[in-house]
Amino acid sequence: MTDGPRLTRKGLATRSRIVAAAAGLMFTRGVAGTSTEDVCAAAGVSSSQLYHYFADKRALVRAVVAHQTEQILTPQEPLFARLDTVDGLRAWRDALVDVQHERRCVGGCPLGSLGSELAEIDDGARVDVVDGFARWAAAIRDGLAAMRARGALPVTVDVDELALGILAALQGGLLLTEISRDTVALEAALDTVIAHVAALTTEPEELVGG
Amino acid sequence: MTDGPRLTRKGLATRSRIVAAAAGLMFTRGVAGTSTEDVCAAAGVSSSQLYHYFADKRALVRAVVAHQTEQILTPQEPLFARLDTVDGLRAWRDALVDVQHERRCVGGCPLGSLGSELAEIDDGARVDVVDGFARWAAAIRDGLAAMRARGALPVTVDVDELALGILAALQGGLLLTEISRDTVALEAALDTVIAHVAALTTEPEELVGG
DNA sequence: CCGGTTCTGGAGTTGACACTCCATTCTGCG
DNA sequence: CGCAGAATGGAGTGTCAACTCCAGAACCGG
Numbered sequence: 001m002t003d004g005p006r007l008t009r010k011g012l013a014t015r016s017r018i019v020a021a022a023a024g025l026m027f028t029r030g031v032a033g034t035s036t037e038d039v040c041a042a043a044g045v046s047s048s049q050l051y052h053y054f055a056d057k058r059a060l061v062r063a064v065v066a067h068q069t070e071q072i073l074t075p076q077e078p079l080f081a082r083l084d085t086v087d088g089l090r091a092w093r094d095a096l097v098d099v100q101h102e103r104r105c106v107g108g109c110p111l112g113s114l115g116s117e118l119a120e121i122d123d124g125a126r127v128d129v130v131d132g133f134a135r136w137a138a139a140i141r142d143g144l145a146a147m148r149a150r151g152a153l154p155v156t157v158d159v160d161e162l163a164l165g166i167l168a169a170l171q172g173g174l175l176l177t178e179i180s181r182d183t184v185a186l187e188a189a190l191d192t193v194i195a196h197v198a199a200l201t202t203e204p205e206e207l208v209g210g
Numbered sequence: 211m212t213d214g215p216r217l218t219r220k221g222l223a224t225r226s227r228i229v230a231a232a233a234g235l236m237f238t239r240g241v242a243g244t245s246t247e248d249v250c251a252a253a254g255v256s257s258s259q260l261y262h263y264f265a266d267k268r269a270l271v272r273a274v275v276a277h278q279t280e281q282i283l284t285p286q287e288p289l290f291a292r293l294d295t296v297d298g299l300r301a302w303r304d305a306l307v308d309v310q311h312e313r314r315c316v317g318g319c320p321l322g323s324l325g326s327e328l329a330e331i332d333d334g335a336r337v338d339v340v341d342g343f344a345r346w347a348a349a350i351r352d353g354l355a356a357m358r359a360r361g362a363l364p365v366t367v368d369v370d371e372l373a374l375g376i377l378a379a380l381q382g383g384l385l386l387t388e389i390s391r392d393t394v395a396l397e398a399a400l401d402t403v404i405a406h407v408a409a410l411t412t413e414p415e416e417l418v419g420g
Numbered sequence: 421c422c423g424g425t426t427c428t429g430g431a432g433t434t435g436a437c438a439c440t441c442c443a444t445t446c447t448g449c450g
Numbered sequence: 451c452g453c454a455g456a457a458t459g460g461a462g463t464g465t466c467a468a469c470t471c472c473a474g475a476a477c478c479g480g
Contacts, residue, residue: 165402172382192375
């Protein structure tokens with residue numbers, strides 16, 4: 001992107017600090033609700049520094065999208081690795097619900113909220129968000145594909161479609177949870193689609209406490 | 211609310227024009243992206259008129275939320291009446307997908323987008339959106355409850371939870387559809403949850419082309 | 421048709437915010 | 451150590467948007 005001036009170690013650290021501060025503020029207040037001044041104050045830098053590292057606010061937002069994408073996908077990776085079983089799906093569900101409880105249902109999905117706010121006003125950012133969601137969907141699909149390869153799911157199951165359905169349920173559940181300040185929506189959404197996967201499963205299911 | 215000054219017939223018409231114009235602009239550009247000036251221009255009124263009918267922008271936004279709630283639920287009512295069969299669910303799904311095609315996937319859900327943008331910055335508006343979603347979920351639940359009363363669904367099915375799961379899938383599908391500019395996500399989301407309902411159904415299903 | 425209220429137009433005012441400029445200090449490399 | 455380029459501070463600047471004011475026109479009940 002803007003790699004004209006090479007970044008020194010210190011510069012890179014400052015840049016990261018700005019992105020992290022912006023991500024935090026934009027997560028709770030939204031992009032429009034956080035001014036560059038707020039970001040500077042939170043990051044402990046001056047305005048000239050922000051514009052030294054980013055051409056404009058839009059460029060900063062793009063960096064925030066990239067940052068949030070990693071921030072979401074990276075910690076989920078160990079859970080993704082277990083999505084080839086119904087138990088793994090349930091563990092993933094529980095972890096997602098726990099996160100919302102810890103956050104008191106504030107903010108919704110860091111990627112989905114950005115996407116919703118930016119979709120119609122910043123096409124570049126929109127595409128970045130799409131890429132993030134594609135990676136997310138692919139991780140889910142890989143789990144389902146492994147499940148199917150193992151013979152636990154019928155070969156007729158379209159794992160791409162099913163993964164997209166699960167991701168959509170997750171996003172809608174997070175949205176309703178944020179708005180209603182209650183995780184019941186997220187739980188209902190994920191339980192519904194996971195129950196559907198379980199129903200498709202040909203393997204006998206072990207009983208789990210609930 | 212602000213019913214201090216009684217509204218005359220003409221005044222009511224002007225007020226409605228303002229709300230409709232604001233709703234249209236905020237649907238595509240977002241709340242933060244539409245200025246009161248834009249709204250005045252679109253409605254063909256002067257700035258003083260807007261502030262004659264609304265205390266401030268926040269009050270206008272509240273009116274827009276109410277407007278969009280009716281705008282969504284009212285045209286869906288005939289479809290809601292048929293949600294007591296799997297065929298009815300599929301007809302509803304098709305109608306929702308058609309709307310997105312006509313809109314070229316722009317804007318997402320008029321209520322969900324508002325909720326996402328306002329949840330953390332306007333608690334009153336947030337609660338209004340929650341009420342709208344509650345009505346939406348209740349309509350779906352009523353269909354499922356009728357289905358269960360008819361004996362088509364097992365009595366063990368929690369229709370409230372299932373309705374919430376369906377609404378969440380719809381919202382997530384709309385979000386992903388808006389961001390990716392493709393209705394596959396909405397289709398996958400609704401098809402997944404409807405397939406789940408069909409699987410729960412005890413009645414023999416008639417074959418439908420797809 | 422008349423008096424009070426509502427409605428409308430248009431020109432302010434105020435503050436916030438994205439972005440800039442330039443001088444100074446620091447960093448890394450040879 | 452010396453210098454080119456990067457990093458920083460702080461004080462602007464111009465624009466735009468939310469909101470106000472007041473005078474005049476339209477409305478409506480009696």
